[in-house]
Amino acid sequence: MTRWLVWSVMMCLTASCGGDTTPDAAEADGRCVWNQAYQENTAADTVEAILAGAQGCYVLIDPFEAAEAADAIPALQTAGNTVGCYISVGTCEDWRSDFADRQAHCTTTEWAEWPGEFFVTDTDGMLAPIKARIDQLAEWGCDMVEFDNMDWASDPEQNGAFGVALSPEDAVAYYQALCD
Numbered sequence: 001m002t003r004w005l006v007w008s009v010m011m012c013l014t015a016s017c018g019g020d021t022t023p024d025a026a027e028a029d030g031r032c033v034w035n036q037a038y039q040e041n042t043a044a045d046t047v048e049a050i051l052a053g054a055q056g057c058y059v060l061i062d063p064f065e066a067a068e069a070a071d072a073i074p075a076l077q078t079a080g081n082t083v084g085c086y087i088s089v090g091t092c093e094d095w096r097s098d099f100a101d102r103q104a105h106c107t108t109t110e111w112a113e114w115p116g117e118f119f120v121t122d123t124d125g126m127l128a129p130i131k132a133r134i135d136q137l138a139e140w141g142c143d144m145v146e147f148d149n150m151d152w153a154s155d156p157e158q159n160g161a162f163g164v165a166l167s168p169e170d171a172v173a174y175y176q177a178l179c180d
Helices: 003-017 047-053 067-078 099-105 123-140 156-162 168-179
Strands: 033-035 058-061 082-088 091-093 117-119 144-148
Touching: 033 047, 047 058, 047 067, 058 067, 067 082, 082 091, 082 123, 091 099, 099 123, 123 168
Parallel strands: 033 058, 058 082, 082 144
Antiparallel strands: 091 117
């Protein structure tokens, strides 16, 4: 289980959408954390392992990446888990089925640190495709949505290198529009 990574994302999400920003909020009430979504910098838990072991936990999954994750949501909730579902809101990912809908709103230069990802350049244009993802997550029954890559507009040097003309304030307005 990868507490530190999930906590950092949860903190970012709850802060931008007005939720509880207490770092130990879930741990204080005895919850555990399982992670199927973040696979690049840590070993992810498998859906099978989560189904076998998660009870009364926070479970982060990426139902767009694995159909078995989407299919597991009802069983995870029956076991008393809170299911968070992952989406990247600051990048376009070329392996996603909706990449063509999002590509025009992102850089043409790939982010070298994460192959296949391109930074958002047009938050207005990204609203409809990301809201469609959020609607799909709601249909699947996700309890919450975890936004990833929320800090993409906060690095002026990186923005200049990629031609991103967005400020941190633009990013916050975008997150708030998604939360609405």
